[in-house]
Amino acid sequence: MKMGIMVLEGPYQHQAADSAYGFVQAALARGHEIVGIFLYTDGVNNINQFIKPPGERNISTRFDELAEQGIPVVACTACAKFRGLRPNLKTEHTRMSGLGSLSEYLQTADRFVTFGD
């Protein structure tokens, strides 16, 4: 099954980003396809390459690894602007784009799952 994902919260403050990552891992393990992960509102902060949590799971590295596997991990450009997340701050394999990407995932996925507060 093709699945689209949206994340509305940033790293560490809420469970949403962790849940999304866990969901994606479980879906992939069961042979499902993830058509894209759209990081919206504070969710864009999950692609900040300078996130370095001492002794804890690295949420931005996790999303970057998913992107490296070929899953589109896309942060909303406008939301990034609102939060001072300049393109040079992002992790290597993630991208920034607009709501067109969200629309694309909505249209191509069989199921769409949102992780928020």
Add this chain to the structure above:
Amino acid sequence: MNTVAVLMRKAPYGSVYTAEGFRTLMGIAVFEMDISVVFMDDGVYALLEDQDPSKLDMKPLGDGFPMLTEFDVSKFYVHDQSLADRGLTTDDLLMDVELVDGAQIAQILADAGKVLPF
């Protein structure tokens, strides 16, 4: 055609969710989708008439929703109990909506291929 339901569950000010839900509606409406908008819980406040959040340094949000009809978004639903619990009626709202109960909302969500909760 893709059917999408967008849920407005939170108060229009105090957090960014309703504003971003609206922005999402604007963003996806230009792609051909059959969109339903459901206002429930504190989300019903987003449709109150005469909103003035200027003292919060924010822009009024409500007036944007009727404009969505120009983008072929025309299905607006309001949870009847959420409205009643807040002492409101449809007379307090800035646009025509369809009042629905919980079971009808459940059906709207079941019929929608995708649900975006804000």
